[in-house]
Amino acid sequence: MQHIYTLQLVPEVAVHEDEQDILVAGPSGAALRLKRPGSGLRTLLGLLERGGMDRTTLCAKAMTAADREGGADPARLYFVLAEIERKCFVRYTVAGHDRALATLVSIAPAFRLQNVSTAGTFLLSRFAALRRVDREMVIESPIGRARVVIHDGRGAALLSLLAAPRAAADLSAASALDEATTAAFLALLVNAGVVSACAENGRSAEDESVSLRQWEFHDLLFHGRSRLGRHNFPYGATFRFLGELPPLPAMRPAGGLQIALSKPDMSALDTNDVPFSRVSEARRSVRALGERPLSAAQLGDFLYRAARVKELHPADPEGGSPYESTLRPSANGGAMHELEIYLTITRVTGIEPGLYHYDPLGHALERLAAIGASQEALLADGSASAGLSALPDVLITLAARFQRTTWKYQSMAYAAILKNVGALMQQMYLVATAMDLAPCALGGGDSDLFAEAAGLDYYAETSVGEFLLSSRARS
Numbered sequence: 001m002q003h004i005y006t007l008q009l010v011p012e013v014a015v016h017e018d019e020q021d022i023l024v025a026g027p028s029g030a031a032l033r034l035k036r037p038g039s040g041l042r043t044l045l046g047l048l049e050r051g052g053m054d055r056t057t058l059c060a061k062a063m064t065a066a067d068r069e070g071g072a073d074p075a076r077l078y079f080v081l082a083e084i085e086r087k088c089f090v091r092y093t094v095a096g097h098d099r100a101l102a103t104l105v106s107i108a109p110a111f112r113l114q115n116v117s118t119a120g121t122f123l124l125s126r127f128a129a130l131r132r133v134d135r136e137m138v139i140e141s142p143i144g145r146a147r148v149v150i151h152d153g154r155g156a157a158l159l160s161l162l163a164a165p166r167a168a169a170d171l172s173a174a175s176a177l178d179e180a181t182t183a184a185f186l187a188l189l190v191n192a193g194v195v196s197a198c199a200e201n202g203r204s205a206e207d208e209s210v211s212l213r214q215w216e217f218h219d220l221l222f223h224g225r226s227r228l229g230r231h232n233f234p235y236g237a238t239f240r241f242l243g244e245l246p247p248l249p250a251m252r253p254a255g256g257l258q259i260a261l262s263k264p265d266m267s268a269l270d271t272n273d274v275p276f277s278r279v280s281e282a283r284r285s286v287r288a289l290g291e292r293p294l295s296a297a298q299l300g301d302f303l304y305r306a307a308r309v310k311e312l313h314p315a316d317p318e319g320g321s322p323y324e325s326t327l328r329p330s331a332n333g334g335a336m337h338e339l340e341i342y343l344t345i346t347r348v349t350g351i352e353p354g355l356y357h358y359d360p361l362g363h364a365l366e367r368l369a370a371i372g373a374s375q376e377a378l379l380a381d382g383s384a385s386a387g388l389s390a391l392p393d394v395l396i397t398l399a400a401r402f403q404r405t406t407w408k409y410q411s412m413a414y415a416a417i418l419k420n421v422g423a424l425m426q427q428m429y430l431v432a433t434a435m436d437l438a439p440c441a442l443g444g445g446d447s448d449l450f451a452e453a454a455g456l457d458y459y460a461e462t463s464v465g466e467f468l469l470s471s472r473a474r475s
Helices: 039-050 053-069 074-088 154-161 168-175 179-191 216-227 266-272 276-282 297-309 373-386 402-406 413-433 447-454
Strands: 004-009 014-018 021-027 031-034 090-096 099-106 121-124 129-133 135-139 146-150 195-197 257-259 311-315 326-327 338-344 354-359 365-369 394-401 439-442 459-470
Touching: 004 039, 021 039, 031 074, 039 053, 039 074, 053 074, 090 179, 099 154, 099 179, 121 338, 135 447, 146 154, 154 168, 154 179, 154 373, 168 179, 179 195, 195 459, 276 413, 297 338, 297 413, 338 373, 338 413, 338 447, 338 459, 365 447, 373 447, 373 459, 394 413, 394 439, 394 447, 402 413, 413 439, 413 459, 447 459
Parallel strands: none
Antiparallel strands: 004 090, 014 021, 021 031, 090 099, 099 146, 121 195, 129 135, 135 146, 257 365, 311 326, 338 354, 338 394, 354 365, 394 459, 439 459
């Protein structure tokens, strides 16, 4: 079924005169060169820039302008319009009672507007997300390659009805919109992947898909938005706050009582340490804890080998590095090293129990708090997560200073943070294995509880990973 939409170039598309040609360029690098365009094509582009006309009206007006030059080529006009659509240079609007109801905007190069039959019933996708973007209300889904901007409250009302299977006629009756407008709006939603047709049993293809049934909403959205292919947001090291906000320093400001930690003899380790292959093969989570507690020397050696700052590089804007960076034992995207290490210590000889922050530059522990209710809850959660019957010697919490990464990276910032967590955890596993300790990474934790325990702003810095460290039981 062919629905009627008005077409308009998206704001990011630019039309340039290039000698005798016209170049139509999109934001993603796609472009269309029109060689020696006549008045018909020029009129078509001008009408598309202004918007408000459907395909038939656009081409009719463009052919009228071309006729005044002494001849029109309808095939070329329709071909150029089809190419402009294929390159995702236009957005599609459906109106009701002379008011715009909704507009579809493609967000991925693979998007193609399809004719949609609106017979039967339809259901809102469980992956659909309605949110505000600037001053517009937008609905989109990681399943689709387009988003729909809702201009009118009647559109939002129709969306609420689609929580259950609905026919187009039912939606039309409920909204006081005519059936043609309702069907066109429904077709836009289907094209955007936010609504699906239902089978006779009232279930959509999405509900029947073995792979989609096993995705949760937040996971699929995170996957689609933190990688390329399903969105057109700026991506990567865009430095979007450069010149607007200062970057966070490489090191978290220290304060309070500090406890100096011992350092291993790295020269001796070069000669006598366990061979890497043996360490790599022996690496595993160990839940059999030793009777003796960790020593302060062991903890100091572990942190030095796993997480100390080896080199601190100042910002060098003229050299292309507008932020401080550090070199540490584990890999980190952009050498940002946004991860902070907190230790909830229950038993380490030479160090009082409590919550501490590790200073990787000074190689020292900063005492933050004694063991209280919040710290006890964190320890209990960690022990339960690992299936332990006793508390670990140390609960290591990895917290991210989020703005350290989001200042530089866009779309992929949180994904990069989680990759950095994995790299640091692997480094801690290898060091603990070489030292014959008992390491165990955890699959998750309570970030809200940790922010409370450490006195942190949840949105500025909180936990993104947990790791248990203890002495190892001897057989």
